[in-house]
Amino acid sequence: MTAPALSVESLSYGYGRGAFALQDVSLAVEAGSFTALLGPNGAGKTTLFALITRLFESTSGTIRIGGVDLRAEPTRALARMGVVFQQPTLDLDLTVRQNLLYFAALHGLPRRTAQARALEALERMGMAERIDETVRRLNGGHRRRVELARALLHEPALLVLDEPTVGLDVPARRAIVEHVHDLCRERGIAVLWATHLIDEIGPDDRVVVIHRGRIRAAGPVGDVNRDAGAETLTDSFNRLIAKEAA
Template sequence: MAVPAEVPVLEVEGLSHRFGERKALDGVSFAIPAGRFVALLGLNGAGKTTLFSLITRLYNNQTGGIRVFGVDMRRHPARALARIGVVFQQPTLDPDLTVLQNLRYHGGLHGLSSKRITESTREELTRIGLADRADERVRSLSGGQRRRVEIARALLHRPDLLLLDEPTVGLDIELRRQVLDHVHALCRERGLAVLWATHLIDEAWADDGVVVLHRGRVLAAGPVAELRAEADGVSLGEAFGRLTAAAAPRGGAP
């Protein structure tokens, strides 16, 4: 379905969330347009996983709003979630099933027809270069190959928004690069919008968007180049360091 360019694929507005007395998110707001790779940068404990849990309805948002193509997540969760694909931080493939069985099972959960599952599975496995290993058990694949299969699985129902929560954890430098290259190619070739949560500064490329999340609050949101320019042209890592240092509690407590 075509979406007007002015309608964000994902819009988060004034989102806050508590676990008892602890505020995990505090007035988080940002938007992602179609075809944009946005890195959600934050240290461990920044609130990235809580944010993903709210967007995917693992938690109900307590205040604020989440809209996917203008569809309110709380009022119409099925319509909104149908447009989203998700790769969680922890691996979720069944290692004792084959690659094909994992994908077919996921397609069935989404209510896809057998014909569509077959077509989408063939297309996605060819895209990630693993069509010849469709009948092998997942446990025989490398860590990078498993991540690519998880991305292929998340794309079976042809979503317009892909969420990835720390997807390169445990991968070496070369495998991280391969996964990043693959997801950026999806943005270019399909117009897919991506929210990529990470604590690794180098996973945000120069022409990406970035949302800096720290202690549950958004400190900056926009193009990487803009964030660097506002910090006098320093590297993204230095700009990130300045922002988080300025937001630290008085007294220097971490």
């Protein structure tokens, strides 16, 4: 059997003095699936992403990317993943092209290959004509598109995005959500998308509800609604959070 694009098993992480940000978290993201990690602010989403991207390291539990153990083979595992962090990470004084080619060079891509992939990724998002503009001149939505293009240059099998639409207006949010769903359908990329915005999750997506560092529900949206006895994901989420509070 093919290994999941991402497998997290029995993962815990604490910040000291018995305060756990994550407790016994397990989840899987399959190839071609859009999996939304849904939780309120402070639920543990960003901590989980920091562990998956190896900004943090936990001695408890296992993270595998495409079957490769992140702790045992970090370079090989991380090479299979593209990342869009919550905070912008582009160099504002470089052009779009320079930002993309610098990242490609870090992954060892030949310059000609990098140029072609950068242009292709930007064309898919209607950004090709902005390639020689400095990032500083772009609005927030366009900067996010560049970060997404950058994350795809090395053709990862897994794309992880931590609250990627924070601060964007509704049209910009919708465009990025739709584009990432298209990547799943058309290119078979596995996506883990952290959000606290339920309207970013489609009826055919998978959802993992996290609250206070624990997984409260996981599965296709329809299954989560059925198990929660609710008709909408909003109602399911509210019931799961209220149940925990009680």
